[in-house]
Amino acid sequence: MDKLYIVIPAYNEQENISKVIDDWYPAVCKTGEESRLLVIDDGSRDDTFKVLQEEAEKRPQLIIKHKSNSGHGPTILAGYKQALAEGADYVFQTDSDGQTDPGEFGQFWELRSKYDIIIGDRTQRGDGFSRVIVTNVLKAVILLCFHVYVKDANTPFRLMKADMLKKEISYVPNDYFLSNVLISVIYKKHRRKMKFIPISFKPRQGGVNSINPAKIIKVGVKSLVEFVKLNRIIGR
Numbered sequence: 001m002d003k004l005y006i007v008i009p010a011y012n013e014q015e016n017i018s019k020v021i022d023d024w025y026p027a028v029c030k031t032g033e034e035s036r037l038l039v040i041d042d043g044s045r046d047d048t049f050k051v052l053q054e055e056a057e058k059r060p061q062l063i064i065k066h067k068s069n070s071g072h073g074p075t076i077l078a079g080y081k082q083a084l085a086e087g088a089d090y091v092f093q094t095d096s097d098g099q100t101d102p103g104e105f106g107q108f109w110e111l112r113s114k115y116d117i118i119i120g121d122r123t124q125r126g127d128g129f130s131r132v133i134v135t136n137v138l139k140a141v142i143l144l145c146f147h148v149y150v151k152d153a154n155t156p157f158r159l160m161k162a163d164m165l166k167k168e169i170s171y172v173p174n175d176y177f178l179s180n181v182l183i184s185v186i187y188k189k190h191r192r193k194m195k196f197i198p199i200s201f202k203p204r205q206g207g208v209n210s211i212n213p214a215k216i217i218k219v220g221v222k223s224l225v226e227f228v229k230l231n232r233i234i235g236r
Contacts, residue, residue, distance in 0.1 A: 002112070004028065004035040005088040007079035009072055010096040011042040014051055021055050021062065023102045024094065028061050031109065036086070037062045039096070040079050043069030073179035080169060088162045093180070095156040099202045107197060108159045116164040116192040119184065120157030120199035138181065145227035146185050146234070151196045153184040164192060171234055182230065189234055 006028055010017055021037065028037045039062065041049040052064040067078065076093055083091045090112055094100045100120070108118050122135070135152060142150055158180065168186045172179050187194055 001032040001034070002089040003087060004031040004090045004092060004109075005079075005083035005086070006035075006037050007076060007083060007091060007093045008037070008039045008096050009042055009075040009079065010039055010044065010048050010052070011069070011072070011075075012044045012046045012048060013096040014044070014047045016098050017048055017051050017096055018055060020096050020098055021059070023098070025059055025062060027102050027105050033061070035061060036083075036088075038079055038083060039064050040075050041066045042071070042075040043067060070175065071177050073177040074175050077169070077172060077174060077176070077179050080165060084162055084166050084169075090159060091162055091165055092159045093156060100157050101200055101202070104157075104197075104199050108157075111195065111197075112159060112161070114193070115195045116161050117184075117187050118159045118195045118197060119152060120155045120201075121152045121196040122155055122157075122201040123198040124200040141227065142181070142185060146189060146231050148185060148188040150184050150188055153181045154178065155199075156180065157199055158184075168192070171230075176226075186234055 006024055008020065008024070013020070017039070021039065025037055028035045037059075039052055041052060041064065043066075049064070049066050056062050056064045065078075065082070067075070079093070080091055092105070092108070104120070108120075111118060135154070138153060139150065142148065142153055160183075164187075165183075168183065168190065171186050172182050176182060
């Protein structure tokens with residue numbers, strides 16, 4: 001039976017994290033006793049890790065980890081590497097803000113053997129028009145810098161074959177802040193078997209989003225510079 005790891009990064013999500021675990025834990029259990037839900041607390045300043053400890057006492061297939069704050073990208077990379085080290089056959093990633101629907105995971109799992117990576121295409125979005133603009137700008141920047149078209153490069157709803165992820169993750173710097181974007185680009189440039197499946201995307205279910213417009217602009221400028229450098233490495 002295939003061993004699945006679902007990786008969820010969490011930062012200051014004490015309001016959401018119990019509900020997110022309630023939602024996603026059954027998906028893990030359905031895939032087998034060896035599968036795990038891995039939630040990584042990225043140095044939260046609230047009681048996120050305390051809540052995680054309480055949840056882990058009740059759920060044998062839930063793994064929790066606390067680390068110093070380094071941001072979303074490095075945190076999911078840490079999760080991917082832990083999943084690979086512990087023998088996962090497939091790695092799925094989603095976020096801890098409750099915006100994704102576990103009911104849509106089944107179609108991804110059914111197609112797992114046919115593709116190296118399956119990514120959700122957020123066709124129904126409830127997170128605001130500004131986020132749609134950011135996604136569209138990102139498409140254009142990726143096309144400009146990497147010369148590939150990726151429908152939705154940063155979706156936190158992706159299923160990856162572990163053997164291929166193990167090969168491609170080496171191109172992503174450990175401290176990279178847009179790890180999922182870069183992984184999407186790498187798979188596209190290396191012509192891996194990719195599929196995009198439409199998914200819904202709900203408004204944030206509680207708490208405060210740590211990304212604001214000023215931060216988006218700052219990250220965008222930094223990304224443009226980094227993308228140009230990374231394109232040379234990926235293309236080798």
